[in-house]
Amino acid sequence: MINSTKVLFREKIGYAAGDFAFCLYWQMFSMFLLFFYTDIFGISAAAAGTMFLVTRLWDTANDPIMGIISDRTNTRWGKFRPFLLFFPVPLAVVGILTFSTPELSPLGKIIWAYVTYGLLMMLYTAVNVPYASLLGVMTDDPDEKTSFASFRTIGAYLGSMFVQGVTVHLVAYFGGGNEKLGYQLTFVSYAVTAVVLFFLTFKLTTERVKPIKQDTSIKKDFSDLIKNGPWLVLFIVGVSIILSISVRGATIMYYFKYALNNNPLSWLFMLEGSVACIIGMLFLKTITVKTGKRNGMMLLLAGYTLFSIVFYYIPLTHIYLVFIGYFVISLFFGPLLPLLWSMYADTADYSEWKNGRRATGLIFSASSSSQKLGWALAGSVTGWLLTYFGFEANMQQSPESLFGIKLLMSYIPAVLTVAGIGACIFYKLDKKEFDKIKLELDQRRA
DSSP states (O other): OOOTTOOOHHHHHHHHHHHHHHHHHHHIIIIIIHHIIIIIIOOOHHHHHHHHHHHHHHHHHHHHHHHHHHHTOOBTTBSSTTHHHHSHHHHHHHHHHHTOOOOOOHHHHHHHHHHHHHHHHHHHHHHHHHHHHGGGTSOOOHHHHHHHHHHHHHHHHHHHHHHHHHHHHHHHHHHTTOHHHHHHHHHHHHHHHHHHHHHHHHHHOOOOOOOOOOOOOHHHHHHHHHTOHHHHHHHHHHHHHHHHHHHHHHHHHHIIIIITTSOTTHHHHHHHHHHHHHHHHTTHHHHHHHHOHHHHHHHHHHHHHHHHHHHHTSOTTOHHHHHHHHHHHHHHHTTHHHHHHHHHHHHHHHHHHHHSOOOHHHHHHHHHHHHHHHHHHHHHHHHHHHHHTTOOTTSOOOHHHHHHHHHHTTHHHHHHHHHHHHHHTTOOOOHHHHHHHHHHHHHHHO
16 A cells, blocks of 8 residues: 555645636635626526525535445546546536526526536536545545645635636626626636646546455445444534535625625625635644644634624624624634545544445545535525515615625524534544544554
């Protein structure tokens, strides 16, 4: 077996490039797609919300299928890396179609959205699940896993900063006043960039951790997963985190257009959030060394929840306080995702230690399902609540509608993280226990 602790710096850069590429898609989905459907393409918020729920719930179920497929893939490039080579181009083509606006009837537009977005998410899964699973096979060292997860998240936040900082300007530049054309050409530029970055991830990474010889029973894979207590806890935490941040992210464009009277600084607001996330993430190692991973997760979630509530009480007339409030929220959010993925990687080793079998792809794909489930619920909840509060696209909003938009930026994301804090209490995989697990696994693999 190759010594899995010896990793190269270029591999971490290559792995980070992959999440930069994913964020060119993810940020467009989470920050702009609902707004694109309602205010550009011409679909009602309720119809778009229902479409998100239907397509994303299927996508949530599709993740474990992709994990099973990748676990059983064996090529000269490894189990997971080949998917980064062959699927990014189809993903790019369908993504461009998703952000295209053909002249169709109202029903035709909804059908177009279902077909293009549904297919887009299936292809996204075909690349994203193997990419996430790489974290479990590039090294078995828990500190290196955290390092890889941190590099990955840096790539994600840099990608987020890029999309948040330039999308509004690129739409205006490419469209020249035609927002439909602007969104389409902007996404063309993102899709082409992503293809190149995914190839770099394929080229620069290495799969080192080889699974022990085992049967390939899918039934046993799922049985092992359900018995994996630490993973079950993290599934709930992951849904909570993604649901919360996605609800707020999908609301930002509405917040600036309607609550802040077409304030042109939405791009700067989103950009400063990503900057704050990166700054917050720099303290991740310090936090986990002092508190441990579980307590660190609870501390960060508590701070995020508290300042999300405070955000509601910031007067809309004090724009500088709006920016400061979001900056503080993002400081607490920044370390959450790399910490979560690092903890997921630990549960893959825990499963192998407890059950004598390893299913890295299923562990990470099912973990990705928690994010997809949170994302699915967030898009639907946001669209439905906007409709409930009386939102009408491109119209003067009622006081009730503006009240709903403020809640979607503050109290609602705060409430959604409470379940994650509660679930963390039941996470028992501390450093002492994991060191014991790693030692026994090294002896078995030897």
